[in-house]
Amino acid sequence: MVLEDHEMPNGWPLGLGNLNMRLRVTESLHPAETEPHPLHTPSSSCSSFSSSNLDTEKSKTHAFPGGVCPSVGVGGHFIGAGYGNLMRKHGLSVDNIIDAQLVDVNGKILNRKSMGEDHFWAIRGGGASFGVILSWKIKLVSVPEVVTFFLVKKLIKQGATTSITDLVYRWQQVADTLPQDIFIRLEMSVEKNESIQFQFFGQYLGQPHTLLSIMNQQFPELGLQQKDCIKSSWIETTLYWDNKPKGTSLGNLLYRMPNQSFSFKVKSDYVITPISKAVLEELWRKMIKMGMGMIMQWNPYGGRMNQISESETPFPHRSGYKFLIQYWYYTQDNSKVELLRKLYDFMAPHVSKLPREAFLNYRDLDIGTNQNGANSSIFGAKYFKGNFERLVRVKTKVDPDNFFRNEQSIPPLPK
Numbered sequence: 001m002v003l004e005d006h007e008m009p010n011g012w013p014l015g016l017g018n019l020n021m022r023l024r025v026t027e028s029l030h031p032a033e034t035e036p037h038p039l040h041t042p043s044s045s046c047s048s049f050s051s052s053n054l055d056t057e058k059s060k061t062h063a064f065p066g067g068v069c070p071s072v073g074v075g076g077h078f079i080g081a082g083y084g085n086l087m088r089k090h091g092l093s094v095d096n097i098i099d100a101q102l103v104d105v106n107g108k109i110l111n112r113k114s115m116g117e118d119h120f121w122a123i124r125g126g127g128a129s130f131g132v133i134l135s136w137k138i139k140l141v142s143v144p145e146v147v148t149f150f151l152v153k154k155l156i157k158q159g160a161t162t163s164i165t166d167l168v169y170r171w172q173q174v175a176d177t178l179p180q181d182i183f184i185r186l187e188m189s190v191e192k193n194e195s196i197q198f199q200f201f202g203q204y205l206g207q208p209h210t211l212l213s214i215m216n217q218q219f220p221e222l223g224l225q226q227k228d229c230i231k232s233s234w235i236e237t238t239l240y241w242d243n244k245p246k247g248t249s250l251g252n253l254l255y256r257m258p259n260q261s262f263s264f265k266v267k268s269d270y271v272i273t274p275i276s277k278a279v280l281e282e283l284w285r286k287m288i289k290m291g292m293g294m295i296m297q298w299n300p301y302g303g304r305m306n307q308i309s310e311s312e313t314p315f316p317h318r319s320g321y322k323f324l325i326q327y328w329y330y331t332q333d334n335s336k337v338e339l340l341r342k343l344y345d346f347m348a349p350h351v352s353k354l355p356r357e358a359f360l361n362y363r364d365l366d367i368g369t370n371q372n373g374a375n376s377s378i379f380g381a382k383y384f385k386g387n388f389e390r391l392v393r394v395k396t397k398v399d400p401d402n403f404f405r406n407e408q409s410i411p412p413l414p415k
């Protein structure tokens with residue numbers, strides 16, 4: 001459906017509270033243990049998975065670095081190297097997978113040992129080209145019993161943007177260098193009356209007073225105060241990331257039906273050097289012209305992401321990236337989608353180049369599709385950089401007739 005001007009989707013893009021799978025922490029887990037714990041979870045395209053899918057009745061100190069949005073399915077999320085707000089501390093979902101069961105092109109059920117390390121490498125970020133995943137074995141990570149969530153909002157009108165521009169410029173400098181226990185997502189959404197709402201959603205794996213002390217030293221410009229902070233268990237923060245108010249019952253995570261469905265177009269970019277203040281000001285102007293429905297999310301990298309090599313998994317955007325941009329435009333009007341493409345063109349000089357990189361899970365057919373394999377290296381380099389060739393080699397070995405395919409799947413080498 002198309003959004004009316006006054007109809008911003010409540011909770012989006014943070015999520016719909018749409019959940020249909022829970023993982024139960026087994027009796028053997030002990031909260032005091034620091035080693036990660038293996039856990040099996042079934043996988044299908046309709047099984048939801050986010051950070052909120054763990055049943056924490058048994059433990060408040062175990063978590064999984066899944067996605068932010070409870071509506072995200074485990075199948076697509078994992079094979080596309082999904083990320084969430086534990087990324088700066090524990091890496092991506094795929095960095096915490098230790099085994100999987102899949103059905104290969106011959107109908108055989110394989111696990112890590114029987115599929116071999118190349119095939120296992122490819123399914124952790126290489127997309128939907130290598131078989132149907134039946135289950136994943138994941139390792140849980142340790143989190144403190146008490147963590148802190150915060151939200152700082154600033155509503156800025158056209159012509160009065162200097163202070164927010166300074167703040168966003170500063171965010172670009174610090175968000176990837178803060179201690180890795182801190183994750184601050186910046187979301188900008190165009191509102192009524194030519195204004196943009198800037199929201200700094202944050203999570204700290206520790207107590208509010210320690211967070212405030214760090215922020216006062218390293219990012220005082222945000223003006224974070226005690227009243228902005230909510231102290232809770234990690235599982236409760238998953239509700240706040242989904243825009244649910246304090247006091248919402250955890251049972252709400254099991255509510256699966258979306259109130260409405262929406263059409264939107266998504267694109268992505270990676271930023272390596274901070275975008276200048278002049279360009280930011282121009283960006284705000286362009287967003288305001290696009291009107292309500294235009295949203296950007298900036299997700300900081302750094303921390304653990306800097307420590308994992310580009311070739312460890314098919315996901316290559318690791319060290320040296322400041323943040324990932326997600327562009328969302330809620331529309332099904334093609335002329336409006338053109339505006340988003342123009343905004344993307346405007347951003348070209350200010351983001352990664354040669355190739356201009358993109359995130360596989362923010363699928364964007366504009367950057368190229370398979371035409372008998374002819375164009376695959378173009379989108380392949382953007383999503384996978386140097387890992388694309390290895391993915392093609394694995395594909396040629398495990399699915400030489402290209403049974404598992406879509407517009408942007410990995411093609412096998414010609415016979």
Ligand SMILES: Cc1cc2nc3c(=O)[nH]c(=O)nc-3n(C[C@H](O)[C@H](O)[C@H](O)COP(=O)(O)OP(=O)(O)OC[C@H]3O[C@@H](n4cnc5c(N)ncnc54)[C@H](O)[C@@H]3O)c2cc1C
Pocket residue numbers: 013014015016043044045046066067068069071072073074075076077079080081082083084128131132133134361362406
């Ligand atoms: C509201 C919203 C919020 C999001 N938030 C995040 C986020 O916080 N972090 C993040 O990383 N991403 C996020 N995403 C992107 C998300 O990770 C991708 O859209 C992902 O592809 C969703 O997976 P799915 O299984 O739900 O989707 P589907 O559309 O069902 O599947 C996507 C692809 O995976 C394939 N696939 C699905 N299941 C399997 C399986 N079992 N075996 C083999 N192939 C399979 C499908 O064939 C398809 O090609 C978000 C998306 C939305 C809409």
